[in-house]
Amino acid sequence: MAISSFYIGFYVFSAVLPILCLFYFFFISGGGYSMNAILISVVIAVSNIAYLFLAFSTDLQEIIVANKFTYIGGLFVPYFVVSLVGRICDIKIPRRLSAFLFILTAIVLGLVSTIGFSDFYYENTVLRHWNGIAYMDKAYGPGHVLFLLLMYGEFLLAFVMAFYALIKKKNISKHTIGLLIVSMAVGVSLYVLQSNLEVNVDLIPIIYDISLIMIILLHRRFYMYDMSGNVLLVYQKLAQYGYLTFDNDLNYIGCNDLMRSLFPFLSRVQVDRKIQFSGREKENEDVRFFEDHILSCLSRHVEKGDFKESEEDMLFYKDHYFKCSVRPLLLNNRFHKRLGYLLELLDDTVQQNDIQMLNEANRVLEEEKRRALDYSREADKANRAKSDFLANMSHEIRTPINAVLGMNTMILKECKSETVREYALDQRRSTEILLGIINDILDFSKVESGKITLNPSAYRLESLVRETVSMISSRADEKELAFKVTVDPSLPTELYGDQDRIRQIFINVLTNAVKYTREGSVDLQIYSKNERDRFYLCARVSDTGIGIRKENLREIFDTFQRVDEKKNRMIEGSGLGLAITKRLCVLMNGAIFVESEYGKGSTFTVEIPQTVLDSTPIGEVDCFSEDAEWEEEYDESVGNYEGCILVVDDVELNLKVVRMFLKDSGLIVDSAFNGRECLEKIQKTKYDIIFLDYMMPEMDGVETLRRMKEMDHCNQDTPVVMLTANALRGAMEKFLEEGFDDYLTKPLEMKKLDDMISKYIPRKEGVEQYPSGEGDGLELPFDTSGRGGDLFDIIAGNEETDILPPHDRIEKLQKFLDTDTALSYCMDDEGFYLEILGSYLEEDRRETMEKAYTDKDWKGYSINAHALKSTSKTIGAKDLSSEALGLEMAAKEGNEAYIQDHHGTVMGHYTELLHRLKEII
Numbered sequence: 001m002a003i004s005s006f007y008i009g010f011y012v013f014s015a016v017l018p019i020l021c022l023f024y025f026f027f028i029s030g031g032g033y034s035m036n037a038i039l040i041s042v043v044i045a046v047s048n049i050a051y052l053f054l055a056f057s058t059d060l061q062e063i064i065v066a067n068k069f070t071y072i073g074g075l076f077v078p079y080f081v082v083s084l085v086g087r088i089c090d091i092k093i094p095r096r097l098s099a100f101l102f103i104l105t106a107i108v109l110g111l112v113s114t115i116g117f118s119d120f121y122y123e124n125t126v127l128r129h130w131n132g133i134a135y136m137d138k139a140y141g142p143g144h145v146l147f148l149l150l151m152y153g154e155f156l157l158a159f160v161m162a163f164y165a166l167i168k169k170k171n172i173s174k175h176t177i178g179l180l181i182v183s184m185a186v187g188v189s190l191y192v193l194q195s196n197l198e199v200n201v202d203l204i205p206i207i208y209d210i211s212l213i214m215i216i217l218l219h220r221r222f223y224m225y226d227m228s229g230n231v232l233l234v235y236q237k238l239a240q241y242g243y244l245t246f247d248n249d250l251n252y253i254g255c256n257d258l259m260r261s262l263f264p265f266l267s268r269v270q271v272d273r274k275i276q277f278s279g280r281e282k283e284n285e286d287v288r289f290f291e292d293h294i295l296s297c298l299s300r301h302v303e304k305g306d307f308k309e310s311e312e313d314m315l316f317y318k319d320h321y322f323k324c325s326v327r328p329l330l331l332n333n334r335f336h337k338r339l340g341y342l343l344e345l346l347d348d349t350v351q352q353n354d355i356q357m358l359n360e361a362n363r364v365l366e367e368e369k370r371r372a373l374d375y376s377r378e379a380d381k382a383n384r385a386k387s388d389f390l391a392n393m394s395h396e397i398r399t400p401i402n403a404v405l406g407m408n409t410m411i412l413k414e415c416k417s418e419t420v421r422e423y424a425l426d427q428r429r430s431t432e433i434l435l436g437i438i439n440d441i442l443d444f445s446k447v448e449s450g451k452i453t454l455n456p457s458a459y460r461l462e463s464l465v466r467e468t469v470s471m472i473s474s475r476a477d478e479k480e481l482a483f484k485v486t487v488d489p490s491l492p493t494e495l496y497g498d499q500d501r502i503r504q505i506f507i508n509v510l511t512n513a514v515k516y517t518r519e520g521s522v523d524l525q526i527y528s529k530n531e532r533d534r535f536y537l538c539a540r541v542s543d544t545g546i547g548i549r550k551e552n553l554r555e556i557f558d559t560f561q562r563v564d565e566k567k568n569r570m571i572e573g574s575g576l577g578l579a580i581t582k583r584l585c586v587l588m589n590g591a592i593f594v595e596s597e598y599g600k601g602s603t604f605t606v607e608i609p610q611t612v613l614d615s616t617p618i619g620e621v622d623c624f625s626e627d628a629e630w631e632e633e634y635d636e637s638v639g640n641y642e643g644c645i646l647v648v649d650d651v652e653l654n655l656k657v658v659r660m661f662l663k664d665s666g667l668i669v670d671s672a673f674n675g676r677e678c679l680e681k682i683q684k685t686k687y688d689i690i691f692l693d694y695m696m697p698e699m700d701g702v703e704t705l706r707r708m709k710e711m712d713h714c715n716q717d718t719p720v721v722m723l724t725a726n727a728l729r730g731a732m733e734k735f736l737e738e739g740f741d742d743y744l745t746k747p748l749e750m751k752k753l754d755d756m757i758s759k760y761i762p763r764k765e766g767v768e769q770y771p772s773g774e775g776d777g778l779e780l781p782f783d784t785s786g787r788g789g790d791l792f793d794i795i796a797g798n799e800e801t802d803i804l805p806p807h808d809r810i811e812k813l814q815k816f817l818d819t820d821t822a823l824s825y826c827m828d829d830e831g832f833y834l835e836i837l838g839s840y841l842e843e844d845r846r847e848t849m850e851k852a853y854t855d856k857d858w859k860g861y862s863i864n865a866h867a868l869k870s871t872s873k874t875i876g877a878k879d880l881s882s883e884a885l886g887l888e889m890a891a892k893e894g895n896e897a898y899i900q901d902h903h904g905t906v907m908g909h910y911t912e913l914l915h916r917l918k919e920i921i
Contacts, residue, residue, distance in 0.1 A: 011052040014205030018045035021212050037215055040080045044208040047073025051205045060127040063136045064116040071112040073208055074147070075105050078154035081184065085158040088180060089165030104150050111143035121147075155188055175272050183214030242322075242345040244294075245329065248338060250274055250302065259345065262318070263290050289317055294324065298343050301326035314352070315345075321352035400874060401746075404431050409661070409750050454587065458613055459499035461491055461537075462621050465526055468503055469623040472510045472522075481514065482521035487621045491528055494614035495537065501584050502608060506539055508581045509592075509604045513543040520544025520601070529607070536590070537610045542603045548596040556594065557582040581606075638754040639763035643688035644668040648678045648704070649723065650696045650867060652839040654746075658691070661750050666764070667757070675704030682708065682715040688761050690715065691744070694724035694735075697848065697863040702738050709739060719760045723748075806830040812920045813837075813876075816913070822876035833875075837921050840875050841914060843867075846907060853903055861899070862891035868910065880909050 021041045050069030057063040079101055086093045111121045121143030128137045159181065166177045187207050194203040242259035244266075246252060252275050260266050263286055269275055275295065281287050297313050313324040323346040328338045408431065411424040469485055476483035506524075513522045525540040548556060557578050585592045590608035638661065645667055647658050655671045662669055670685065672678040674696050682690070694701040705720055719741040735743050744756055810830050813819050823833055845864050852861035869884035883906045890898040 008055055011048070011055045011205060014209050015045070015048040015052040017209045018042075018048055018212055021045075021215075037084060040077055040084065040215065041212060043073045043076040043080070044212060047071075047077075048205045048208060051202060054202075060125065060136065061116070063127065064125065067136060068112055068115060070202070070204065071109065071147075074151065074204065075109050075112075077208065077211070078151045078158075079105050082154050082158050082161075085161050085180060085184075089161050089177060090169060091161050091165060101150075101154060104146075108143070108147045108150055111146065114143070155184060158184055174270075179214065183211055186214065187211045240347040242347075244298075244343040244345075245340060246298065246343070247272075247340040250298065250341070253340060258347075262286075262345070263294075265290075293317075294343065294345075297324045298326055298341065302341060314348075320347055320349045322346060323348045401431060401434065454498045454501060456496060456498045458494060458496050460494055462493070462618055464499050464503055465621060466623055468506045468510070469524070471507055472514060473624065475511070475514050476522055479514065479517070481517055481519070484521060484523045485623045486523070486525045487618065487623065488525075488527040489617055489619050489621075491526065491537075491618045492535075492612045492614055493616045493618050494612075496611040496613050497537075497608070498588065501588065502537070505581050505584055505592075505606055505608070508578065509539070509541045509606060512578060513541050513545065513602070513604070517543045517545035517601075534609050535612050536607045538608075539606045540603060541606075542601065544601045547598040547600050547602055548594070549598045553594060553596065557592075638662060638665045638750060639758055641665050641667045641757060641761045642764055643761050644670060644685065645689045645691065645757070646670045646672065646678065646681060646685075646687045647691045647723075648672045648675070648696070648701075649691075649693040650674055651693075651870075652843065654693070654723075654748075658748065658753070661748070661753055662757075665754075665757075667761075675699035675701070675707070678704055679707060679711065682718075683711070683713045686714045687718050689757060690718055690720045691723050692720055692740075694722060695863070695866070697860065697867060700863075702735075705739055721756060806834055809834060809920050813917075816916060817876035818878050819876050821878075822874065834921065837875055837917060840871055841917055841921060843871065844914060846910060846914075849907070853899070856896070858891040858894060858896075858899075862888050865891060872913075877913055880906070880913060883909065 018041050022038070022045060047070050050066050050072070054063060054066035054070065057066055082093065082101065083098070085091075115121050116125070119141055121141050122138045123141040124139040126137040162177050162181045162184070166174060166181070187210060190203065190207040190210065194207070240258075242256060242262060244252070244255045244259060251272050252269055253271060255266050265281070265284070265287060277287050277291060282291070293313070293315050315322045315324050323344075325344050325346075327342055327344070329340045329342050330338055404427075408424050408428045412421060412428070415421055415424065465485070465487055469483075473483055510522065510524060521544055523540075523542045525542075527538050527540070529536045529538055582592055585606060585608065588608050590606065592607075593605045594602060595605075596602035645662075647655055647669060648671070649655055650673050652673075659669050659671075670681065670687070672681055676698050678690070678692065692701045692704060696704070699707070701722055701724070708715070708720070720739075721742040721744050722735040722740040723744055723746060724735075742756060742759070744752065807830060810819055810823075810833070819833070822836075823830065845868055849861060849864045849868070852858075852864060865884045865888035869881050869888055872878075872884060873881040883902065886902060887899060887906055890896075890902075
């Protein structure tokens with residue numbers, strides 16, 4: 001009974017084991033196992049279960065049925081073993097042979113099914129018992145002999161294939177094939193042994209189980225090769241990918257065709273071993289590259305052990321770029337156990353070439369951006385230099401114009417001679433034309449920036465027309481052109497708009513017409529039109545000039561554009577006027593049109609929207625008559641005030657103009673020549689207004705104001721007005737941001753100065769004006785006489801001197817000064833010129849310049865050199881003025897070498913000039 005229980009347990013174990021193997025294959029191995037191995041496990045499970053039923057059978061009929069099922073394993077295990085060996089050994093079994101074996105297996109299975117019905121398979125069957133277990137005692141017939149031949153033949157074929165692969169195939173794992181041969185040998189040996197033993201219990205189940213255990217031991221190798229084969233199928237379709245597979249011990253498993261084409265020696269490398277090279281093999285360039293880069297990449301990634309983020313090495317090999325990466329091959333189940341590694345080589349040549357081209361393009365782009373940035377910086381620097389130049393030129397030119405206009409105003413106001421007044425009137429008009437030219441130059445900067453500002457105000461249309469005609473008529477007369485002006489009598493008397501810009505537009509168009517007309521006439525028509533409830537002031541300028549070709553009509557409004565250059569090369573102009581005109585029209589929501597016939601003349605039409613303030617018709621306008629309004633304007637006086645003002649300016653001439661403007665105002669005018677004097681005076685005297693110049697030595701106007709706000713004094717609430725010749729865009733906003741209360745541009749005009757004063761000091765009505773500007777009986781806390789005598793006495797030539805008459809002194813000065821130019825600054829008044837020379841002598845700047853030079857105070861040095869340049873030019877010392885300009889620019893640029901080389905020479909010339917002036921003055 002004990003023996004019976006043992007055999008029953010043996011059969012139970014034999015039946016359970018293949019079921020456990022199937023569970024392993026489907027749920028633990030990840031489903032990647034060979035289908036042949038699974039089929040072997042299935043048929044063994046069926047056979048061993050049949051053996052278990054055989055052990056429990058009680059009669060012959062049951063034993064025969066169970067015995068038939070046991071042959072399922074006996075028939076199909078050899079067949080599937082042949083297929084499995086062929087796959088593992090990489091040997092393709094011919095389809096005909098496989099079909100032949102399958103047909104034989106089916107025939108034998110049919111013969112097995114005849115047991116109990118015929119004696120062809122078993123000649124005789126008898127029921128017997130052994131140790132309590134029923135079994136079938138059988139005598140084998142011809143059918144069983146066929147079974148044995150088929151089984152032994154299939155196993156023989158499997159052995160032959162295995163030994164062939166072991167000997168001939170280098171890319172097959174020798175360890176795996178060896179284990180496979182041992183597995184088959186053990187099974188066949190046990191079967192032969194069992195056949196020769198006198199044992200009445202069949203040992204076939206244990207043979208099957210041992211074979212299955214051997215297959216389980218081979219499983220990971222099988223799975224590794226299966227996975228490598230699957231990877232091969234994928235990568236063979238991806239021509240740009242090469243791959244190598246390795247097990248966990250970095251033994252080589254396989255590769256694809258691309259990898260073999262790159263490294264031909266891989267065809268000779270033994271699988272299931274580490275790839276190693278002998279000394280002679282390392283002489284091969286491909287081998288060295290493979291070892292130094294491919295294998296080192298594999299080792300580095302495996303040693304690191306972190307494959308969460310794939311890292312790639314970029315390799316260059318045989319004129320190609322490859323990305324080399326390593327990743328683990330994981331068992332496809334819930335345990336994700338690593339089976340080995342996959343090394344991937346991606347041919348990235350096209351992309352890398354694209355990247356290189358892109359990088360090169362980016363490099364070129366960055367270089368261009370850097371150059372553009374450099375050019376932009378240079379352009380900004382040049383633009384700032386241009387702005388500084390325009391500001392300085394504005395200051396330099398407008399300062400003497402300020403004096404000319406100021407003196408001219410006093411002549412018109414005080415002189416009773418009609419002839420002198422006529423000259424002064426012509427001079428004022430010419431000076432204002434010059435001032436307009438300066439403004440045009442400054443407008444060029446505004447045109448470039450596109451930020452021209454408008455200053456609309458009320459104006460009389462008649463005055464605008466007269467001023468425009470007066471500025472053009474002389475030019476037309478010079479060319480003997482007929483200048484015709486027609487003004488619509490129904491036009492309104494007073495309009496609201498920017499009259500300065502409108503005058504500029506009219507003058508630019510008229511100037512262009514006169515310039516390009518050699519003979520004939522220029523006609524100006526002023527009229528209006530109403531469109532969409534808007535009033536448009538219109539001007540039509542027609543000429544009989546050279547005309548414009550049709551193809552050039554669109555170009556005439558471009559900056560610096562001159563059409564038909566060859567024909568017009570002798571005509572003056574830069575081509576800027578019409579460009580400014582076009583932009584001004586657009587800025588004021590207007591338009592300008594041109595019609596022309598080449599060779600016959602052109603017609604320009606300007607239309608500008610304006611607001612009507614007084615719709616009274618203007619009537620007939622005689623544009624060429626003497627302008628009585630000029631005289632009326634200068635008969636007016638400034639208002640009557642009571643108070644004290646402080647004027648801070650480093651130019652004596654500017655101070656004299658202010659004093660003469662305000663001599664009848666009742667105001668007490670105090671002056672300071674720099675910021676330091678200003679700071680001293682505001683601590684002693686309370687002023688009602690402080691006029692502060694911008695460009696001064698020691699400290700400029702902005703710095704002076706800053707220090708005023710930091711000090712404790714009685715003028716904390718006194719309004720401070722900036723005086724400057726800087727008429728560039730944004731200047732007013734800049735000074736207001738600095739803290740100034742208001743802004744007044746040079747050259748000063750009496751009316752503008754009076755309006756500015758009236759904003760902060762109320763006018764007094766019905767109070768007698770003071771004849772001298774000092775007030776009767778007032779005790780003044782400072783000297784208001786200024787430097788020099790009364791201006792009108794100077795102009796009249798009544799200032800007493802015991803030296804030489806003015807004319808004789810002028811003749812002596814002509815020997816070393818440009819007196820003609822200097823006198824033009826002084827309205828050709830010799831007495832006033834001598835007054836300026838006296839001020840020049842008093843403003844001796846040698847000591848301050850020497851101190852700044854010694855202390856290397858280049859800011860102070862540049863301010864003094866700037867003043868020396870301006871004053872020297874004013875008195876006619878052109879050479880000294882040019883030398884001072886060189887020092888000024890060198891100081892601004894920090895060019896100490898230039899200053900050291902020229903300072904002594906310039907100071908020597910300055911000293912010599914002062915000495916000669918003292919001898920004459």
